[in-house]
Amino acid sequence: MKSYDGCWTCRLRKKRCDEIRPVCRNCSALQITCHFGNEKPSWMDGGFGQKEKAEEVKREVKSAAARRRGTLPMDVLEPIAAEPDNDAGLATGGLNEQRASKCPPFPGPLCVRDLAPSQYQALDRRFMMFYFDHFFPFLFPFYKPLLLEGGRSWIMELVVGNQAMWHTTLCLSTYFVSVALDGAISGPNVCKTLAWEKLLKQMGVTFMMLHHNLEEVASSNTQDLIIKTSRIMGNIIQLQRFEISVGNFENCQKHLSAAITLLKQIFRAADNVIGDGELPTFYGVLSQMGRPLWAIKSQQSGAWSSDQAAFRFYSALLIVDDIIISTCTEEPPRLLEYHAQLLTNGGSPDERPLNLEDFIGCENWVMLQIGEISALDTWKKSIRKAGQLDTMELVARASAIKQALLGNLARLDAAANTPKTHWLGLFTLYNDHLPPMPGGCTAFVTRVWAHAALLYLSVVVSGWQPGSAGVRENVVRVLALLEQMPTPELLRTMVWPFCIVGCLAEPGEECRLRAMANALVPHRLFGAARKALEIMENVWKCRDGLTIDTDFAACVCSLGYVSLLV
Template identity: 40%
Template structure:
């Protein structure tokens, strides 16, 4: 008689009683169901195919989360057993028995009449694991080796959670787990023996993992497409993170065939998440990004009295993935001769607020090693190139207007670079006893090294951006005095200052731009840089960039070098040098 119709939609779908707790009811919280939501009726509650698909998805999610629930119960029982009280006299025998067992030392011989059943113990241990032990090995390998290799400038502070968000999402999100396992399997094979990478069986296993990842990704995207704009933002963020991980994996194995498809899918999901707060709001105000992060929260509190706040896994994933997506979108725009698809968000996400000591919502330096202002100006040049392309197609290109727009960009670049080089690059040190505890890992020393490397990276990207602007306005002019100056600056930094040389893999785009404009005497230096990167399979983007460089060299000698963008794309492929 008192039946309520205000329960969450997940409980209604499962025909379960809902306690109507918000933001997530206790039923969904206990079962670790991520789709709990209130509000207006979702699109999948259609009494048809979508509703059946969602019911099946939730059923599978409940099954997948079963090991975590069992583990939680066991931990709870173990905790309660540490505080066992002596029962009443009627239970003295049981109490004594318990006490005898608990006081047994490791040296006590086991009862010969009841030997340990190893098979049963192993079976129970396997039930408690969320995934196989081999996957655990590959996951640790990813966190300790692959993540620093792919993103050497991404070092989230341990006291802010470090890369723990990746671990959390790998456990809770099968699609992200599969995307990461693909990468880890490939690099693990490389680390053991580079010859095994040609083994047909290894490739078959790798392709099977990739196929599983794509299938999971496809199912996730199909479900997301049926959501209203305010539904399942968490699932959208996880899917976006998985797409970007797969993008990096395919590029790592020199497969650029799906670059455009992956990029478009990630951009679509990003815009869907942004629509929750309004695209116009995000384009006009950087504080709107914080609104999105709040939707992905709340943060985790590590210490009592809420004194140590750590971003939730989805918050950290969205910030990291957005940085990579902005970066990829800008680099892709230089090859497509199009305005970056996220161009309208550049100012609010990449520029500092008007407040004192404010920082931009997205800091590319901590992710890609290059400060925001350089990538922002690369985006502006891409917009200029797109405008030039459109005017040439229409037959009304005004060269004076082209030069005028290019001059404005050049002045902005010069002002930023002058200010940047005049500042002393330093890392603020906060000395504390806790820092000393982590001295074995040399975290503070590592931070100083990364800061120096970031300074070099920013200068290399900045000089390369000047060269990119020059090519867009004047074509290939390697003998031009200003062009020669910027080429010489980059070669000096790459040859004598960047260490280790493997960092070149994070600078494939500027390396390619500079290489295309080198003169004959400098070509040997470019070849030597590429040849020194071993094994070649770990540096696919640099190798692909060098292929482009050699094509430009040949066309220059023949006197028929084309436009900048034509060398980065074909009818079927986009060479995304990220």
């Protein structure tokens, strides 16, 4: 006898449900969305809505079946004429059923209609290698871990061993292969737009599945919880970075909040295991994920396991994302309490748990000070609202931040001609995706971020004064640095500095900033930089109406939503 208290998906499919939450066994086995809840869904109306939803579930079952066989779903690569998507086509102004049905499939290499199952699998493997060889280095050009730390092999190990990561990575790679072939293949743009929109919808389903997975593991207090939760966190951050790169910022705050919650849960779970009542060290958390493949006695680190390496990588990205979005939300970084132990422990970079320059090309001290400026901004606004602002205290706090930035900039300049060497350095010649620069790319990127941080500090302390001497000095310096970039694509690692400099630029400098953004082609792969240009242009339009009380957060939110500029 079938259950009448089961999930709505099983009721719709007229199947017996075991009522396991958050995903029943039927839906889990089929890898489809498990709808459950006390309230009856609006589509469960016994009429057209229910029939339409049933057809949607059938398509989802078919698509999931292709994934389980290790093949790529047809509707990822080409639109299905018989089943047009009414809400796809955001970039085409809306596509009606008749227009969608006339769209021919992708030509050339993207026509997969007649492939045998073995060829599908081969296609998947090639798309996956495209991700490892091209897409990942494109997104994270500074991430080149040494062989003694295990290199980048964890990426492949994690993707192959984790079904959710495999699926999301395949989706990402599919999109970028489509973009890469866009210039080489002629064909209707409508079809390509439909394929991309379907891909983004599929990513939305993936996020929902990840939230269900979170609920599933949240009740556990075992060491296994740490690994499972860290994998979910990594999936969320990876998908969010992809969404940002293609210009989709609608869910960035929600996804970032979920990832931050997961990181805090991981530390709490490690504390439950260690049991000393204090915030565990980063290495303490890593130790709960297993042992490194090998260890070096003179260092705390070694060749990290795939889960340890992934946790380090995604924690670094999350720390940066949290700091950057705090400058746009008028709130301090939500992971501020973790900064000291993750970014400053020890006297040398080798002793810090995370060196951000290895992940994003910017040294820790800049990000730490941007986080401090954001916290100072929040403090200033709350105290001023209460009528208790002490200007001398504000200046004193700001002076300490400014001196830290200027002191480190001076150190950076002094070390500009000092070559960096490390063991097995000869292999960097064959594994370097960055252009050669005097002093290195990380020093260049760090310098740009530092001068942008000084601009941010000026706005927080003195208000919106684009014409002031201090602001003009740093705007001119950053613009000069950005125009020295050896390749335009390097700008994608400095989007936040690019945006704040652009917002404070003079009219005569606008064309230089537009040229930098327009040099990033194809535009589809540089969503954050394009969004930064859109924010700047919005500020330029209302430049005469800006007052001294305007801040950077107001500029970023002038489009009606918060954009994560990373």
